[in-house]
Amino acid sequence: MVENRPxxxxxTHLVLIxxxxxxxxxxYLAFVASTHGNGDFLSGLVPLLPGxxxxxxxxxxxxxxxxxxxxxxxWIMLGNSLVIAIIIAVGKIAISLLSAYxxxxxxxxxRLLAFWIIFITLMLPVEVRIIPTFKVVADLGLLNxxxxxxxxxxxxxxxxxxxRQFFLTIPDELMEAARVDGAGxxxxxxxxxxxxxxxxxxxxxxxxxxxxxxxxxxxLLVTTDSRYYTVVMGIKRLAATADGEPQWHLVMAAVMLxxxxxxxxxxxxxxxxxxxxxxxxx
Amino acid sequence: xQTKRTIFPNKLLPYxxxxxxxxxxxxxxxxxxVQAVKSSFEREDPFGFKTTFIWxxxxxxxFADPTYLxxxxxxxxxxxxxxxxxxxxxxxxxxxxxxxxxxxxxYTTLLVWPYAVAPVVVGILWWFMFxxxxxxxxxxxxxxxxxxNHRIDGSHAMxxxxxxxxxxxxxxxxxxxxxxxxxxPQSLTEAAAIDGAGPFKRFWTIVFxxxxxxxxxxxxxxxxxxxxxxxxxIDATTSGGPAQATxxxxxxxxxxxxxxxxxxxxxAQSVVLMLIVIALTAIQFRYxxxxxxx
Numbered sequence: 001m002v003e004n005r006p007x008x009x010x011x012t013h014l015v016l017i018x019x020x021x022x023x024x025x026x027x028y029l030a031f032v033a034s035t036h037g038n039g040d041f042l043s044g045l046v047p048l049l050p051g052x053x054x055x056x057x058x059x060x061x062x063x064x065x066x067x068x069x070x071x072x073x074x075w076i077m078l079g080n081s082l083v084i085a086i087i088i089a090v091g092k093i094a095i096s097l098l099s100a101y102x103x104x105x106x107x108x109x110x111r112l113l114a115f116w117i118i119f120i121t122l123m124l125p126v127e128v129r130i131i132p133t134f135k136v137v138a139d140l141g142l143l144n145x146x147x148x149x150x151x152x153x154x155x156x157x158x159x160x161x162x163x164r165q166f167f168l169t170i171p172d173e174l175m176e177a178a179r180v181d182g183a184g185x186x187x188x189x190x191x192x193x194x195x196x197x198x199x200x201x202x203x204x205x206x207x208x209x210x211x212x213x214x215x216x217x218x219x220l221l222v223t224t225d226s227r228y229y230t231v232v233m234g235i236k237r238l239a240a241t242a243d244g245e246p247q248w249h250l251v252m253a254a255v256m257l258x259x260x261x262x263x264x265x266x267x268x269x270x271x272x273x274x275x276x277x278x279x280x281x282x
Numbered sequence: 283x284q285t286k287r288t289i290f291p292n293k294l295l296p297y298x299x300x301x302x303x304x305x306x307x308x309x310x311x312x313x314x315x316v317q318a319v320k321s322s323f324e325r326e327d328p329f330g331f332k333t334t335f336i337w338x339x340x341x342x343x344x345f346a347d348p349t350y351l352x353x354x355x356x357x358x359x360x361x362x363x364x365x366x367x368x369x370x371x372x373x374x375x376x377x378x379x380x381x382x383x384x385x386x387x388x389y390t391t392l393l394v395w396p397y398a399v400a401p402v403v404v405g406i407l408w409w410f411m412f413x414x415x416x417x418x419x420x421x422x423x424x425x426x427x428x429x430x431n432h433r434i435d436g437s438h439a440m441x442x443x444x445x446x447x448x449x450x451x452x453x454x455x456x457x458x459x460x461x462x463x464x465x466x467p468q469s470l471t472e473a474a475a476i477d478g479a480g481p482f483k484r485f486w487t488i489v490f491x492x493x494x495x496x497x498x499x500x501x502x503x504x505x506x507x508x509x510x511x512x513x514x515x516i517d518a519t520t521s522g523g524p525a526q527a528t529x530x531x532x533x534x535x536x537x538x539x540x541x542x543x544x545x546x547x548x549x550a551q552s553v554v555l556m557l558i559v560i561a562l563t564a565i566q567f568r569y570x571x572x573x574x575x576x
Contacts, residue, residue: 009381012378016375019374019378023392029407046418094302095302099300106299129556130535131549132552136317155311214403216400232400277457
């Protein structure tokens with residue numbers, strides 16, 4: 001700080017506290033709602049303090065779900081989300097590491113073409129090409145499977161670019177030394193490049209895990225079998241009951257459980273998260 | 283394109299390394315995109331037996347369709363509002379955090395986690411708060427004499443999705459603004475302070491101009507976000523209603539294609555959206571090559 005201005009410091013904290021309240025309040029309200037019983041919402045106003053039904057509501061959602069809304073127990077959906085998020089993150093990192101390695105450390109015909117084909121994926125988000133992509137996946141018989149849920153989301157230009165940028169910063173001498181010592185391309189990749197990329201891989205994993213977890217439209221389209229529901233799309237099904245108001249206390253218990261894993265990842269791996277976020281966009 | 287000074291001599295290996303990514307890209311990105319372009323020039327008969335090539339009829343029809351033009355207008359309002367709201371709030375918060383010395387880690391942690399909340403979940407949270415029968419916001423607004431009902435009132439619905447979408451994007455913009463602010467040299471602000479410039483004058487004449495690369499980058503990213511990543515928010519809060527009031531382009535593609543089964547029109551809409559993404563990406567990359575600099 002350049003100079004001491006008590007009034008401005010006070011204002012600064014005020015702005016920040018108001019900001020934090022705005023950010024936290026909707027989630028606090030959801031938490032409060034998830035701790036009440038069914039009757040507490042009929043009075044016409046949402047309660048503002050936690051109620052007594054916390055354990056009951058969460059236990060019910062985790063183990064039984066709401067069968068009338070066609071939602072399986074939440075632990076199945078949470079498990080699916082976890083599996084899918086991990087497959088997407090690991091898959092994206094694996095194929096991007098390999099293709100970035102090929103593009104940076106080899107010279108071969110059509111290298112530029114390959115680079116551009118990868119680059120184009122940036123321009124085609126799922127939302128834009130849903131119907132033809134759905135048709136491809138349906139024709140391949142991949143509906144209602146983990147492969148169909150993850151594979152179409154796995155190509156990633158951003159991860160490839162990140163690794164390409166990083167590989168370009170690795171000194172040439174390192175590779176020359178490795179070659180003098182008789183290391184082949186695969187050995188160099190495994191024993192030198194991978195260990196050096198560790199932090200980048202971890203940072204990218206955090207971002208891609210979140211990316212996989214929050215997917216909504218794609219799982220919605222390719223799953224009709226409730227065994228493959230992810231938690232994010234399952235919640236929408238819970239909230240969209242045809243007749244009347246949803247069972248808010250149970251919906252909100254599900255919302256809290258669906259939010260928790262990725263939010264905890266962000267909070268506890270904040271340093272990696274920030275690194276991953278800022279670097280993938282550059 | 284850049285490579286290393288020394289490279290491995292293998293001929294076959296690079297293709298093998300590239301194969302997985304290229305296979306996924308060709309099957310799930312390029313091929314569907316080609317299909318979308320192809321079916322945007324075709325009309326399918328009601329039973330799906332035969333398709334006829336009809337040149338630009340789908341596009342002509344699309345741009346003569348008042349609901350599509352309405353959707354374009356709504357998308358513009360939505361994208362501009364979300365961008366302005368999310369960016370100004372997060373800039374204010376970032377500048378504040380940058381002034382605070384001891385507690386900035388705590389504030390940062392409390393402000394960044396909404397990034398990890400799924401758009402649908404964001405939609406449900408705000409839908410719950412603004413629920414006309416039990417929500418807390420309509421209750422408070424009633425005290426001010428406003429009868430909130432986004433199920434009937436189109437402008438209420440638009441306001442709701444703008445607020446919800448901005449809420450989610452604040453954390454992202456905040457992190458980039460904080461990173462941008464930290465790279466503004468301290469010596470410049472100190473020099474200005476010695477010359478007698480107050481904090482507000484310093485911000486507008488020194489910090490804000492130096493922040494312009496970040497601001498421009500975020501501008502593009504936010505427009506992109508509002509146009510394409512808000513599908514879940516719309517779906518969970520208003521489903522494009524009431525009376526098309528929040529039916530933004532990306533939601534309309536889905537609604538026309540999957541619910542309305544109008545493949546030709548939906549394909550034409552997809553192609554228009556692809557062109558928009560291509561334009562936005564091109565702008566972004568041009569900017570990376572020559573940043574706004576002083």
